[in-house]
Amino acid sequence: MTAPARGRGRPRDPETDAAILRAALEVFVERGIEGLSIEQVAKRAGVGKLTVYRRWATKEELVSQAIQTIVGEELTFSLDDLDALSPYEITERALPAAAELAASPAYRALIARILGSAVSHPSLMAVTWERYILPRRRLAAYLIERARQEGLLAPDADADVLIDMMVGAVMYRALQPGPPDTAEMLRYLRAVYRQAGLLPPEPS
Amino acid sequence: MTAPARGRGRPRDPETDAAILRAALEVFVERGIEGLSIEQVAKRAGVGKLTVYRRWATKEELVSQAIQTIVGEELTFSLDDLDALSPYEITERALPAAAELAASPAYRALIARILGSAVSHPSLMAVTWERYILPRRRLAAYLIERARQEGLLAPDADADVLIDMMVGAVMYRALQPGPPDTAEMLRYLRAVYRQAGLLPPEPS
Known part of the structure; x- marks a missing residue:
């Protein structure tokens, strides 16, 4: 379920990031920020939750950046x-x-x-x-x-x-x-x- | 739990209406319209749910009027x-x-x-x-x-x-x-x- 800890610091994969941001947007629109968890987003994106946490410290940071892919x-x-x-x-x-x-x-x-x-x-x-x-x-x-x-x-x-x-x-x-x-x-x-x-x- | 059906058409009690509208506002602010049910509002107001349905056909009508008590x-x-x-x-x-x-x-x-x-x-x-x-x-x-x-x-x-x-x-x-x-x-x-x-x- 989770990415190996030794992955930390490894160059990030832009496709993985894009998949995570897309998943975050979907879950946010469906459930709002209160109903969203990093776990759900990771599952939707098909990655381990550490892969998400390695990049975004909080769900608010993640969702904010995901919103930005649409409105920015x-x-x-x-x-x-x-x-x-x-x-x-x-x-x-x-x-x-x-x-x-x-x-x-x-x-x-x-x-x-x-x-x-x-x-x-x-x-x-x-x-x-x-x-x-x-x-x-x-x-x-x-x-x-x-x-x-x-x-x-x-x-x-x-x-x-x-x-x-x-x-x-x-x-x-x-x-x-x-x-x-x-x-x-x-x-x-x-x-x-x-x-x-x-x-x-x-x-x- | 429910008011007697013969109550239909009886003059309404303004205090009961006010209690229902207050309860509707509270539940709406706590849970939003998607998380609100007539049953919850009736329970919060201490009345039977038929007492609420007798006055408001839908939860949207109820909440709209409750909002109006604040913003109107x-x-x-x-x-x-x-x-x-x-x-x-x-x-x-x-x-x-x-x-x-x-x-x-x-x-x-x-x-x-x-x-x-x-x-x-x-x-x-x-x-x-x-x-x-x-x-x-x-x-x-x-x-x-x-x-x-x-x-x-x-x-x-x-x-x-x-x-x-x-x-x-x-x-x-x-x-x-x-x-x-x-x-x-x-x-x-x-x-x-x-x-x-x-x-x-x-x-x-």
Whole structure:
């Protein structure tokens, strides 16, 4: 059932890691963080539980990284990219992948499980926040600061509040009855970014 | 264990109803909608399960109404009230109760459970949406339409999107690590409403 202890320190197998992350996502969506154990994930992935523990110290770390394999793909900007484009161009470039992600069943299921565990089991949100959400918020805050300097946003616009309004709206919309398909989510995201001031007003 | 069938149609006892709703809230916060049964709620409330079924046909109806006893209290506006006040006055009047609610542990726990079950058990969101959320959104949309007519909002502002951004931000903020106390939530709500255009800009 368990990997030999002498395996510790051995170079990791990317395919094994990928199988473990896939299994972790599946079990997380099925049972939530409270119902997930490293043992179940190891069994689902067909590896020994020490193989999992060698790589991830806690189930929260494991699930956080597994979530990132789904939701991290549209984070393709560096600060250099941000500087080379206008705020509107950055938004336009980010929208198609964001719409596809936000309209996917996998995103809805993950968001529900993450938010759903935030009070009863706060450590998953804490790890995910620190490791994955904060770095992306810093990029978004940088974009918002540039947009403010260019006069696109009000001088008193609060970056944290604005990010919460944009992200919060998309998560809430994804969990409402009748979730949108990709085309409808793209329309919705445009309306959110326009309302936030990060896309130009509609021509009237 | 069960109430006599001849009780059907008898005037209901408000104290019994209140005890059932309290018990439903407790069990919902502890176990979520998937882990809740009418039997457990009846036992917790000290009544027979037919007493519960006589009043609520499904556990989703019961839990939706129980949630409403917590989150419905700040909905104290009629359309006549809305017409008698300016949009800024309406927002100002609604803010203190909204901040107290959004900063309460009960709100955080409920929001997590409601959003958390939206994908795995969508019927709770569906019932709550239809019965409680939509009527409040209609009031908010009316306020937004008035604010647009008075030139406070952009002509292309989309009421549904704006409501999602405000409500989504508050729910997301409440579930982030380090949830705000009432004073901090009031400051946060002001920033959200200001960003939305439903409070005036800060004096600079």
